[in-house]
Amino acid sequence: xxxxxxxxxxxxxxxxxxxxxxxxxxxxxxxxxxxxxxxxxxxxxxxxxxxxxxxxxxxxxxxxxxxxxxxxxxxxxxxxxxxxxxxxxxxxxxxxxxxxxxxxxxxxxxxxxxxxxxxxxxxxxxxxxxxxxxxxxxxxxxxxxxxxxxxxxxxxxxxxxxxxxxxxxxxxxxxxxxxxxxxxxxxxxxxxxxxxxxxxxxxxxxxxxxxxxxxxxxxxxxxxxxxxxxxxxxxxxxxxxxxxxxxxxxxxxxxxxxxxxxxxxxxxxxxxxxxxxxxxxxxxxxxxxxxxxxxxxxxxxxxxxxxxxxxxxxxxxxxxxxxxxxxxxxxxxxxxxxxxxxxxxxxxxxxxxxxxxxxxxxxxxxxxxxxxxxxxxxxxxxxxxxxxxxxxxxxxxxxxxxxxxxxxxxxxxxxxxxxxxxxxxxxxxxxxxxxxxxxxxxxxxxxxxxxxxxxxxxxxxxxxxxxxxxxxxxxxxxxxxxxxxxxxxxxxxxxxxxxxxxxxxxxx
Amino acid sequence: xxxxxxxxxxxxxxxxxxxxxxxxxxxxxxxxxxxxxxxxxxxxxxxxxxxxxxxxxxxxxxxxxxxxxxxxxxxxxxxxxxxxxxxxxxxxxxxxxxxxxxxxxxxxxxxxxxxxxxxxxxxxxxxxxxxxxxxxxxxxxxxxxxxxxxxxxxxxxxxxxxxxxxxxxxxxxxxxxxxxxxxxxxxxxxxxxxxxxxxxxxxxxxxxxxxxxxxxxxxxxxxxxxxxxxxxxxxxxxxxxxxxxxxxxxxxxxxxxxxxxxxxxxxxxxxxxxxxxxxxxxxxxxxxxxxxxxxxxxxxxxxxxxxxxxxxxxxxxxxxxx
Numbered sequence: 113x114x115x116x117x118x119x120x121x122x123x124x125x126x127x128x129x130x131x132x133x134x135x136x137x138x139x140x141x142x143x144x145x146x147x148x149x150x151x152x153x154x155x156x157x158x159x160x161x162x163x164x165x166x167x168x169x170x171x172x173x174x175x176x177x178x179x180x181x182x183x184x185x186x187x188x189x190x191x192x193x194x195x196x197x198x199x200x201x202x203x204x205x206x207x208x209x210x211x212x213x214x215x216x217x218x219x220x221x222x223x224x225x226x227x228x229x230x231x232x233x234x235x236x237x238x239x240x241x242x243x244x245x246x247x248x249x250x251x252x253x254x255x256x257x258x259x260x261x262x263x264x265x266x267x268x269x270x271x272x273x274x275x276x277x278x279x280x281x282x283x284x285x286x287x288x289x290x291x292x293x294x295x296x297x298x299x300x301x302x303x304x305x306x307x308x309x310x311x312x313x314x315x316x317x318x319x320x321x322x323x324x325x326x327x328x329x330x331x332x333x334x335x336x337x338x339x340x341x342x343x344x345x346x347x348x349x350x351x352x353x354x355x356x357x358x359x360x361x362x363x364x365x366x367x368x369x370x371x372x373x374x375x376x377x378x379x380x381x382x383x384x385x386x387x388x389x390x391x392x393x394x395x396x397x398x399x400x401x402x403x404x405x406x407x408x409x410x411x412x413x414x415x416x417x418x419x420x421x422x423x424x425x426x427x428x429x430x431x432x433x434x435x436x437x438x439x440x441x442x443x444x445x446x447x448x449x450x451x452x453x454x455x456x457x458x459x460x461x462x463x464x465x466x467x468x469x470x471x472x473x474x475x476x477x478x479x480x481x482x483x484x485x486x487x488x489x490x491x492x493x494x495x496x497x498x499x500x501x502x503x504x505x506x507x508x509x510x511x512x513x514x515x516x517x518x519x520x521x522x523x524x525x526x527x528x529x530x531x532x533x534x535x536x537x538x539x540x541x542x543x544x545x546x547x548x549x550x551x552x553x554x555x556x557x558x559x560x561x562x563x564x565x566x567x568x569x570x571x572x573x574x575x576x577x578x579x580x581x582x583x584x585x586x587x588x589x590x591x592x593x594x595x596x597x598x599x600x601x602x603x604x605x606x607x608x609x610x611x612x613x614x615x616x617x618x619x620x
Numbered sequence: 621x622x623x624x625x626x627x628x629x630x631x632x633x634x635x636x637x638x639x640x641x642x643x644x645x646x647x648x649x650x651x652x653x654x655x656x657x658x659x660x661x662x663x664x665x666x667x668x669x670x671x672x673x674x675x676x677x678x679x680x681x682x683x684x685x686x687x688x689x690x691x692x693x694x695x696x697x698x699x700x701x702x703x704x705x706x707x708x709x710x711x712x713x714x715x716x717x718x719x720x721x722x723x724x725x726x727x728x729x730x731x732x733x734x735x736x737x738x739x740x741x742x743x744x745x746x747x748x749x750x751x752x753x754x755x756x757x758x759x760x761x762x763x764x765x766x767x768x769x770x771x772x773x774x775x776x777x778x779x780x781x782x783x784x785x786x787x788x789x790x791x792x793x794x795x796x797x798x799x800x801x802x803x804x805x806x807x808x809x810x811x812x813x814x815x816x817x818x819x820x821x822x823x824x825x826x827x828x829x830x831x832x833x834x835x836x837x838x839x840x841x842x843x844x845x846x847x848x849x850x851x852x853x854x855x856x857x858x859x860x861x862x863x864x865x866x867x868x869x870x871x872x873x874x875x876x877x878x879x880x881x882x883x884x885x886x887x888x889x890x891x892x893x894x895x896x897x898x899x900x901x902x903x904x905x906x907x908x909x910x911x912x913x914x915x916x917x918x919x920x921x922x923x924x925x926x927x928x929x930x931x932x933x934x935x936x937x938x939x940x941x942x
Contacts, residue, residue, distance in 0.1 A: 158683065165667070166678055257819030258803070298687070300776050300804050304722075304940060313694055313724050316687035382810060437809035437832060445653060453663045455907050459809070459832020524684065524691060567803040571770050571819065 115244060122471030125172050126479060134169070134177040135476060139483045142184020147192050147495055149330040149510055151517040152201030152322060153185035153426075154442035159520060161450055171454045172472045178450060179473060180480040182443055183235055186386070186426045187484050188495065190227045190419055195220060195499050198329045198510070202321055203386035203422035205552050206394045208329075210407060210414030217410055221354040224496070226412055227419040228488035229361055232481060233368040234420035238376045238427025239477045242434075247463055249380050250435035256381055258567035259579050263588035264381070265561035268388060270596035271395040272550055283550045286541070290554015293319050294562065301566040314526040323527050324555050326514045327534025328541075328548050334507050335539040354492060357412070364416035367397050375421030379428020385441035386425040387556055393421025399598070427477070434458050434470060645677035648874075649708045651692030653685045657740070657826070658709035661872045664904055665709075665737070665895055672898055674891040679707075688776070689714050690723040697730045702879035707734070707888065712870045715924060716780045719931035720941050732880070733924045734888045735916030736873030737896035738905050740826035742784045742845035744859070747816045748838055755843040755862045758822060759792040762800065770801035772811035772820040774829070777804050778940040781811075783931075784824045784845060784868045786938055791864040797938055812839060826870045827853070828909035845869065850911050871913055873920070889917035 145156035157178050164174040189204030194211035207227065214223040241249070256264075272287055297318030299305035309315035374396055375389035397417040398407040407414040430447075432438045437458040439445035451458055456469055463470050487494075499506065518531050538548060565579075572578030580586055646669070648662035659681070666679030684692040692708060700706050710733065718728040744755060752758040762769050773781030782804070786797045803820060805811050808829025815823040816838050823830075823839070827850065833839045843859040844850055845868040859866045876888055895901050896914045905912065915923055935941045 253813050254817035257814060257817055259819075298776070304720075304778060311724065313687045313690045316690060317685065382806070382813070432813075436813055437829075438807070438813055442653070449659050449663070452660055452908075453667075455904065457832055457908065460836035460838060461832050524686065524695070567805075570801055570803050573767055573801075 118467060118471045119243060119475065121467060122473075122475035125468050125472035126176060126475035131173055131176045131476065132479065134173055135180045135480050136483055138177045138180025139184040139187075139480055139487055142181035142186075143188035143191075143484070143487060143495055144498065145181065146185030146188025146190075146204075147200045147499065148188075148513050148517070149192055149196075149198045149200055149326055151185075151513065151520075152189070152442075153182050154446055155322070155517060155520050156181050156185050157443055157446045157450075161446070161453075164450075165453075171456060171469055172476075174450060174454065175447075175469070175473050176476040176480075178447060179476055180483070182447065183423075183426065183477065183480045184484060184487075185443075186235065186423050187228065187231045187488050189422075190231065190415075191224065191492075191495050192499060194223045194227065194415070195496065196333065196510075198333055199325060202325055202552070202556070203390050203425070204418075205325070205387065205549055206390045206418035206422075207415060209394070209418075209549065210409070210411050213408070213410030214412070214415060219357075219410070222357040222360060222412070223415050224492050225354060225356055225489050226360050226364070227415050228485065228492060230364070230368050230371070230416040230419040231423040231488065232485040234372045234375055234423035234425075235427050235477075235484075236481050237369070237372040238379065238424040239474065239481060241376050241424075242427050242430055242477070243471075243474045246431050246435050247460075249431045250460070252377075252380055253382055253432050253436060253438065255582075255584055257582075258564045258571060260582060260584045260588065261381075262561060262564035262568055262579060263585045263592065265557050265564060267588050267592040267595060268391060268395075268553070268557050269561070270592040271392075271399070272553060279545070282544075282546045286546050286548065286550035287554040289541075289546075290551040290556075291558040293324065293551075293555050294558030300563060301570065312526075314524060314530075318559065319530065319555065320518075320527060321552075321556055323518055323531045324534050325552055326518055327531040328538035328551060330510050330514050331531065331535025332538030332542060332548075334511055335535060336542065337503060337507055356489070360412040360416075364413045367401075367413045367416050368420040371397060371417040371420035372424040375424030376428040378421075379425030379441075380431045382432045382436070382438040385429060386422045387553075389425025389428070390418035390422035391553060394418045395595075399595070430473075430477075434462055434473075435460060646675045646679045646705045646707065647682055648679050649682050649684050649692050649696070649706065651684055651686070651689035651709065651714075653683055657711055657713075657828075657870070657872065658689070659683060660908075661709035661711070661874070662707075664901075665707075665874070665892075668895045668898060668900055668904075669891060671900065672894055674894055687724075688717050688722060688779075690717065690726070693723050693726055693731070696875075696877055697726060701877045703877055704880045704884040707874045707876055710873055710875045711740075712780045712868075712927075713775060714875070715928050716783070716931055716935075719928045720778065720935045728924065728928050729878075731875045731878050732885055733873065733875045733921050734885060735892040735896075735914075735920045736871035737892055737901065737914050737916070738910040739869035739871040739913030740828045740909065741850055741911050742780075742868035742870065743825060743827045743830055743856075744785060744788065744842045744845075745812065745815065745823040745825070745830055745839050746821065746842055747818065748840055750821065750840065752822070752842060755788065755857075755859055755864060756792075758842060759789060759794065759864070762789060763792070763794050766794075766796060766799035767801065769822055770803060770820040771822050771824050772803050772805050772814045773824040774806070774808040774811050774826075775804060777802055778935070778938075779804070780868070780870060781808075781824045781826075783934060783938070784866075785822070787866045787868060787934070788843070788845075788859055788864045790937075791859075791866050815839070826909075827911075831909045846911060850909075852906060853909075869911065869913060871915075872910065873915075886917060889920075892916050 145151045189200035190207045192198050192200040193204040193207040197212040199205045211223045296308045298316045371393035374393045378389035394417050398404045429441045429444045433444040439448045648666045650659040650662040652658045662681045669675045670678045775781040782802050808825035811823045814820045841856045
């Protein structure tokens with residue numbers, strides 16, 4: 113009952129005409145920021161922080177604006193994934209796999225509405241989870257040490273093989289390229305060894321994830337467009353009449369619920385974040401769905417799962433940020449900075465010390481969600497218009513925004529050069545029909561996985577059995593082994609007819 | 621069509637403007653992503669500089685992450701060497717890395733350290749149910765079996781957080797300090813989480829990172845690495861009074877480009893002093909677990925030179941540098 117009293121307090125703080133106005137503005141800006149390649153939630157929020165201060169917002173108002181931007185960006189990322197095959201931000205990478213094929217077969221409107229609903233379900237459930245159980249959930253983070261994290265990332269890699277269907281070897285090559293990129297930089301475990309930096313300071317911290325993604329997807333797309341003069345390019349998918357695909361939504365109801373739970377848990381774990389949430393949700397759905405084979409060819413469930421998953425993870429990531437002060441993702445790190453600047457120190461006592469802030473924030477999240485549902489389902493055309501300009505306008509625009517977005521990350525031209533290099537690399541990989549999604553996952557997860565393994569080995573003095581020493585690790589290892597073996601085994605047993613070549617829309 | 625074009629261009633133009641900032645206002649570079657100590661320094665000092673009318677325009681904060689501050693350092697030295705409107709957040713981590721030659725050959729004398737106006741005391745922390753009741757318990761346990769205790773900290777191996785327990789152990793007569801286990805995690809809160817979870821036995825970090833967990837009773841602070849007990853936390857003993865003569869504070873301050881004039885340097889020193897003297901700053905320090913520590917201008921530069929010399933020596937002893 114306390115929760116309802118608290119929630120009432122939250123709404124009493126949050127529901128003023130001005131905060132509602134800020135929430136609407138934040139949702140709108142966030143969706144645009146999310147949809148634009150190169151601008152993700154993290155730099156979107158970071159860019160708006162000075163604005164929030166210069167117009168003199170108080171804590172609740174600033175949080176209302178910026179968390180609306182955060183949630184909005186999580187919604188918006190899917191729009192360019194579906195329409196352009198360019199993820200608007202990193203958690204939306206998985207949405208390209210089925211969203212773009214759906215759009216290509218003339219169902220862009222359905223994909224957008226379905227993913228909008230899935231986003232809503234994911235973030236709505238996550239916000240409820242945050243409201244009801246945050247202090248309790250924080251305890252999960254205590255259970256995960258280096259050994260457990262290593263097993264978790266291993267699980268992700270073991271299911272990667274099933275990702276790109278057509279050619280396992282090429283996915284493996286792609287993942288290895290990603291892992292190779294991930295080792296670049298200073299070795300964090302001894303602090304002195306420089307790996308593949310060639311004396312360049314900019315490489316000391318490794319490759320920024322967003323730089324890779326914008327290069328591999330957005331710039332590579334631009335190169336492709338130039339080469340093909342627009343034929344066969346992803347750009348220019350037409351959006352037909354937007355109707356509500358009731359059948360798809362009903363059919364993927366359970367998918368959304370399951371994906372929300374997986375995404376939320378992934379979000380709660382610091383370090384895993386929204387990208388892992390959407391990936392795990394997608395792979396889990398693919399493995400249990402009866403029509404799992406059609407994932408990657410425009411299966412509506414393949415759109416619903418990652419979107420519910422990444423939005424739930426966005427809500428989940430607020431749990432460790434608020435209750436432990438540990439940001440689970442880049443965006444929550446920025447929100448943490450905002451709170452500290454407002455002299456609010458997140459930690460175990462935040463819920464007791466500043467209920468007005470916490471519950472005001474939760475109330476705002478509920479409001480932002482409703483606003484976003486309205487913006488992203490009935491009004492999704494507004495955002496599509498922004499991307500629906502003719503290719504000769506859109507592509508220079510994408511390039512421009514990519515450069516601005518990436519420059520805003522570190523304010524260094526070096527990242528721009530890196531981005532162009534990744535664009536050329538992405539172009540070559542696509543020519544070789546090597547899928548790009550495993551590359552991204554390799555870069556993202558490889559870092560975390562290596563660090564977890566190294567830390568575990570430091571703690572155990574190099575004793576490998578430490579990796580299987582806790583019940584959680586054992587469960588994750590078993591799941592990882594099953595995830596690796598099951599697809600090989602099932603494929604032999606089921607003998608499904610091979611998919612037609614043209615149906616694979618992920619890479620070509 | 622034109623309308624759509626304008627919309628797209630307008631959006632990017634607005635975002636572009638916000639991202640690059642205005643060229644005339646004072647700029648504070650935080651050489652890290654938002655959320656850390658340097659970001660805090662820029663945002664808090666920047667806000668007070670404007671609120672106290674020390675600068676005419678709101679201070680623009682630029683986050684320039686990379687190489688533990690090395691990217692920003694390199695940028696300031698090579699591109700902005702005579703910009704009088706530029707301040708850069710710095711802390712003990714900056715001087716530790718300079719002393720360890722972690723900025724690719726750049727040295728501390730390539731900028732001017734203008735002042736520190738607060739310090740985050742170093743702490744050694746254990747979980748509430750830890751068998752270690754005093755710093756001595758911990759040190760003796762490590763002396764008996766160096767592998768039995770692992771420290772978690774927010775800085776990379778060889779960094780400031782790593783050095784704190786090593787200094788204490790050295791002061792306690794333990795010389796085989798390379799055997800001490802340390803894992804680098806993503807920040808102090810994460811290090812505490814690992815320690816409460818029992819994955820590591822102790823945490824080393826800054827006091828500000830521990831306040832929330834201290835108040836909630838999840839952790840105990842075995843020692844604070846200051847000369848005297850920290851006001852407001854009078855029940856926490858110093859390492860010194862427990863027989864380990866170690867003082868390690870993470871000062872929060874600024875450096876400015878080398879090429880500005882002495883007058884400009886002194887003007888910044890005075891502005892910082894004004895911030896340090898303000899009631900608002902004292903409140904911010906109290907709220908965030910910072911201890912008073914004000915050194916500005918030439919005094920500060922002299923002090924920094926000494927710190928760097930000490931750190932270099934220590935780093936050689938523990939084998940971080942040759």
